[in-house]
Amino acid sequence: MSDIRRSILWVIFGFSLILIWDQWQIHNGKPATFFPGSSQPKAAATAPANASVPAASAALTGGGSATPPADAPAIPRETHQVRSDVLALSFDSEGGSLVSASILPHATETGKAFRQSQTPLQLLVQDDKHTYVAQTGLIGAAGQALPTHKTPMRLVSTDSAMADGQDRLTVRFESQPINGVVLAKTYTLQRGAYDIAVQHEVINQGSAAIAPQVYLQLVRDGTKAESDTPFYSTFTGPAVYSDAAKYEKVNFEDVDKNKASFQKTASDGYVAMVQHYFASAWLLGQGVERENFVRKVGGLYSAGMLTSLGSIAPGASQKLEARLFVGPQEEKKLEVIAPGLELVKDYGWLTILAKPLYWLLEKIVKFVGNWGWSIVLLVVLIKAAFYWLNASAYRSMAKMKAINPRIMEMRERLKSNPQQMQQEMMKMYREEKVNPLGGCFPILIQIPVFIALYWVLLSSVEMRNAPWMGWIIDLSSPDPYFILPLVMALTTVFQTALNPLPPDPMQAKLMWLMPIMFSVMFFFFPSGLVLYWITNNVLTIAQQAYINHSMGVPLKFNIPKFK
Incomplete structure (x- = not known):
């Protein structure tokens, strides 16, 4: 029988080294050796209900988008800056996409550098080095071209900053008609809130009924958060939540190998992009049927949802309410925004103990x-x-x-x-x-x-x-x-x-x-x-x-x- 001294040594330090080795493996893009099931069990992948998901890939790369009629006045491509008390946002008039988001209460720098310069942390970004954006658009039936995130849009709202005493700020984009269809996007920012209400209004000005789908996606490169080190690593990548399958992390490496497994259809939950301390997520209302997707297109990773608006008659319109979260993983605030959203703050297999400790x-x-x-x-x-x-x-x-x-x-x-x-x-x-x-x-x-x-x-x-x-x-x-x-x-x-x-x-x-x-x-x-x-x-x-x-x-x- 081994004596107590050796047992204590191997239990404490051996177990610690096992955990550190697992994190080293994950940091280097390999699966954990000793605790491969540290994340929530993943639901079996199911085939999408229809063939509309591949169309989102086309939308991501610009395929499936259409140009306005030749006689329509050109809309210049511009960037529009908007600011609340906690978020500084930049929208691209191409598709009305959110291409930059800075978290004002949090600085990019930490430690000594924080005292010298307090530049707000930029979570969403699109430049020569990094891409991390939020995009939405429409997919038509039978390949019908409709407005996408590549379609030029005109800013029709006027406010650019939340004034003192103002509790909300609205940003509205409208596309020119494509095949008689106009897409209007309205972003509503609330004071003190990191979740943005996003309304999609589809107006059918054509002569025939349409049955479009709306896609909501987060697109980013595969770079890790700068706060990670070789000695400790946190998860960076897509995550899918539903009441049926709970919280499912999707590794970039699994997406590369086309082995990503997650709940493909749901009527609740969200799709997120997670990194150390911060996250973004698209949320639809409870009961709204959607198809979740995670894929790699053109060197970038896309995670999002597709949902149908049903049939829209000529002269009619249909609205879809969604929310976009962009902010820090503050557990108590996340719990209020949506069920399960606090799980983007990932404690792994010890969540049941970690939550009461927090x-x-x-x-x-x-x-x-x-x-x-x-x-x-x-x-x-x-x-x-x-x-x-x-x-x-x-x-x-x-x-x-x-x-x-x-x-x-x-x-x-x-x-x-x-x-x-x-x-x-x-x-x-x-x-x-x-x-x-x-x-x-x-x-x-x-x-x-x-x-x-x-x-x-x-x-x-x-x-x-x-x-x-x-x-x-x-x-x-x-x-x-x-x-x-x-x-x-x-x-x-x-x-x-x-x-x-x-x-x-x-x-x-x-x-x-x-x-x-x-x-x-x-x-x-x-x-x-x-x-x-x-x-x-x-x-x-x-x-x-x-x-x-x-x-x-x-x-x-x-x-x-x-x-």
Whole structure:
């Protein structure tokens, strides 16, 4: 039977390295090795109800669009700037598409750069380097050409900025008739809101009935969020939500291989593009039948929905109400906008634990007013909740430490007879009433809780440019002076020194080297995560030292001999 010292080492550090390896694999575009099912189970892919989805591909690349009649006056291509209190938007008159969106309360820069320049973060963008836009248009029956996102449109609204005291701002585009069909798009921005109401009005000025479909799509390149690093990575890519299949992430690599699996038809939910801290999403009303699609066209990834407007008689019109979310992953606000939208803030397979931890953290922040101290207090509360469970583990470790000299002597004396050595060890454990695994299981139970807290801190956009104290001005960025990582490394070494050494010299060296190697990675981690780990280390050391003292086990630092 392995003794408790080796078990604790491999449980804590081995499991941590497994998780880090999984994130390394994901960061490099490979599937997770140990937890491939960390996302929600995906519904089996179903064939679309009709052949209209390929037409959206044509629309994405400009195919299927039509030019206005030859006698129609040309509409110049222009960019129109619109601003609310939280969003700065740019619309392209070609299709009335949203081609730029800046999140005014959030800066592009973090850490030191944030204090020098506070340029608003640009989520949607279309330039020489990146493409990330929101587009909509119509698809006609039997290949009939109708207005798409490539069709010139005229701005017919006048307001460009939300004035003081104004609660809403409306932007309206209208196309010229194509085959007798006019498409009007109306965007309505609300004060303080990141979700934009988008109304599509289809006016049939022709002589025959039409049955168009409306497509809503988010189109972007496959670049990762700049906040990702080789040591920790978050999901970037499309996501589809429905009540039937819940939240389904779609990897860019699966789209490349035409292996993307997600719910293709639904009457609720949304389609989103997700990255670290921010997201965009198209939402239709509950009960509106739609076909979801995710594909790659011309080097770009498109994720969106198709829905039918039904038959529109000559001289009649039909409207479709939708919403476009463009903003930060603020969990409480997302919950209000639409069911399941808060899941774009992805906690992975530990969502059931992470959500209540975030709830508690948010409550503490409202009381304390500082995210850094709130992290410290949350870890204190968690350690207090697990105090008696930890006490059981540390008492077992203290007993092991007390009899460790005798075990070392016995193993040296009987090293030529392993079978007798094992028998003598088991006899000693029974006589001293020591369970070699007594400290393992209590710690194992707590691991999911602390991993869930890790993902809460990594995923919460509130950490961006949130100060703690002194030199820590951004809990989402690494410590600029590496003070916290050094403290973390020292507390990890101190904690390791309190544990009894394994009898095997090689195991003893590994017991020291692994936490040191593990600590090195924290030099690149966000300060908030390092602060959380330091607090946990300090509380663990204090409790372990107190229990050792209460049991009469002398404080002794166990350091192996490195030769």
